[in-house]
Amino acid sequence: MVAAIAAADELARPAKRRLAVAAEEKAPTPDGVRWDKAPCRFCGTGCHVQVGTRNGRVVAIAGDRKAEVNKGLLCVKGYHVGLALYGSDRLTKPLLRKNGKLEPISWEQALDIVAKRIAQNPAGFAFYGSGQWTIPEGYAALKLVKGGLGTNQIEANARLCMSSAVTGFMATYGVDEPAGCYDDLDRCDVLITWGNNPAEMHPVLFSRFIDRRTRGEKVTLIEMGTRRTRTSQFADKSLTFKPHTDLAIANGIAHLLLTNGTFDKDFVEKHCGFRGEDEKKTLYGKAITFEEYKARMAEYTPEKVEQISGVPAKEIRALADLFGRRDIRITSLWCMGFNQHTKGTAINALVHGIHLLSGHFGKPGDAPTSLTGQPSACGTVREVGTLCHLLPGGLAVANADDRKEAEHVWNVPPGRVSDKIGYHTVEMFRRFSTPKDKGGDIDTVWVQTTNPGQSLPNVHALFEPSRKIEGKFLIASDVYPTATTRAADLVLPSALWVEKNGMFGNSERRTQQWFKMVDPPGEARADVWQIIAVARRLFELGFAGMKDKDGQFLFRFTKDGKEVPVWDHRRFFETNVDEALFDEYRHFSTHHRKDLAPYSEYVKARGLRWPVVKQPDGTWQETKFRFSEGEDPYVQKGKGVQFYQSFTKDDRAQIWFHAYEPPPEGPDGDYPFWLCTGRVIEHWHTGTLTMRIPQLQRAMPEAYVELHRADAQRLGIHDGEVVTLETRRGRLDLPAWIDGRGSPPEGSLFVPFFDERLLVNELTLEAHDPFSKQPDYKKCAARVRKRVARPTP
């Protein structure tokens, strides 16, 4: 299906520039449209699209039939992804705040300002990016900070959406990212979604599973969540639990596997160890015996779990019976419902534990799998390591050998990479929003490809104060005006998606590549160029960190043996900067068996899942199922399953015990409702792109609060009426939606976060998981009532 999206002509790009970045020149079709491949710009599913361009504009989008992920299908966002480029208010010039107003300046002035801010206090500078960064962009930002400035003050918004998944994988397998892949959805007999709504959030993946029913296959969907959603409508069984009680449910299933003797004794004896939290709550905890594990699980009887969670004991028994069967294959899926949780690491580890305990692991269709919300949360944040404690390829700043390896790849002097872990996201913005004399030692933040002014939790406390404190300076690179750019001191206009080369890594370890197809508007420029150009300014200012051991510029690109001054934008396209950065980054990928192929292999493919290992015939082989013999090249012959990254160095994965604990804040007399936040199918992230796409904006023009009919009747609230929602952190007026698309149970409310005019994150908690530092956006105490007049300021 082709969605024609624009027809206006524009001058073609200069041929020389296009040849510099494109792998091959394809003949246009008879209607003058040229088609190229690219992954979708939106969610972590990583669908591939065919992008049709004519006369320098994207004019059509089609699902890519050659793509294994989506086999030609797209969701409503994907079909309209090209229009994200053509909103009428694109940022086209650098803007500097003067006398309270953003005014145009030149790129030369802008680069000088950024470089001087960094140079005057490198320790007070922090970079904040996202899972929307391409892999080369994230790698360049990380290298600038960790290899150039010698600090670790870099974070990405994946801290707010994925970090508990990371810590769950690390604590279980010793290494991040799912062992399974999307092929599990084609092979499982039972799919369990845990606090997850893939019908709206990962619709193409959901269709991949549900379509099996229309082909006559018998597949079972069990949905567990805190409200009824579009996913519930397709479920064979839908179980609603009280917020935060998923830990008790997971423990209840494990309890029954143990007491019924239906766990997979052979798998556990061969491949697993047991772990419990230690006093200091370190990520790897302490070893416990099977008997201790069993004893700790003993209290989670189905009746007790029912009492805690509200899920009937017979349903807990039914779930345990399913996991106890060896003749079926079970896939678990989860996303933010698990991760945005003050017990996020714990619930991730517990579900891995159920799969390990029951042996539902390592065969196609048997897998615990987390999904990502952003197109490169895995590729750029988790794999490149754009977080305050990581180095590329899963290396860690706390490890001396890992720091040495980074210094070797970057050819920088020993000691350049700091062992001092930087501030995680909440802490970074807390310090940015605190005066210097009160510990606010971050004074400059450069934000690229994200919108913390809208997406941070408790924005009143974490973001807004920084805009009023003398000496704090916010730089924001983006494509449209956002809550962040409107508050920024300096705004840098960025190129978007196919206006630049790029690479993303999706939720199933698949690295995907695309080439620039059209020019960005006005003076908008690629984020990777912005980073290199600032680095060069620092070099010219004599900043020692921008030189390697040989005195050369840290970001040196060559063509035919000669250096290309890519920091000069007129020369940026003379070489493929992405390719050079990626092939340098590849050096890191073998340390934890996350091997990547050379850039040129990704040019040919619709993505490859790592580890990608060279075969004797010279071809590069991807891996679908990690840790499984015959699939994963790193599993030794005869092992069957081998957890070769085990942190206990014995090839074993760890089954954890974590106790259920009450949430940090819950309903009470003053705030009697649960408030949950989330997303809708039409909009992506903070809506800055999708709200510019007329079809999506019209389909879902504003946020709302879902509430149960019985609560609405009791409070005298009518459908569509504007109501006042309050928490201990703020208040918001929103239209009520009763019996809408989603349906929360009595005593619960739901608000999506895409709408910057109705900023629900003014209300949410900043309380976070102690291991992953990920905040809990999914539940806090709230009250709702008929709209009340605001006090006069």
Ligand code: SF4
């Ligand atoms: S499912 Fe995600 S990646 Fe696929 S088309 Fe939709 S938004 Fe794009």
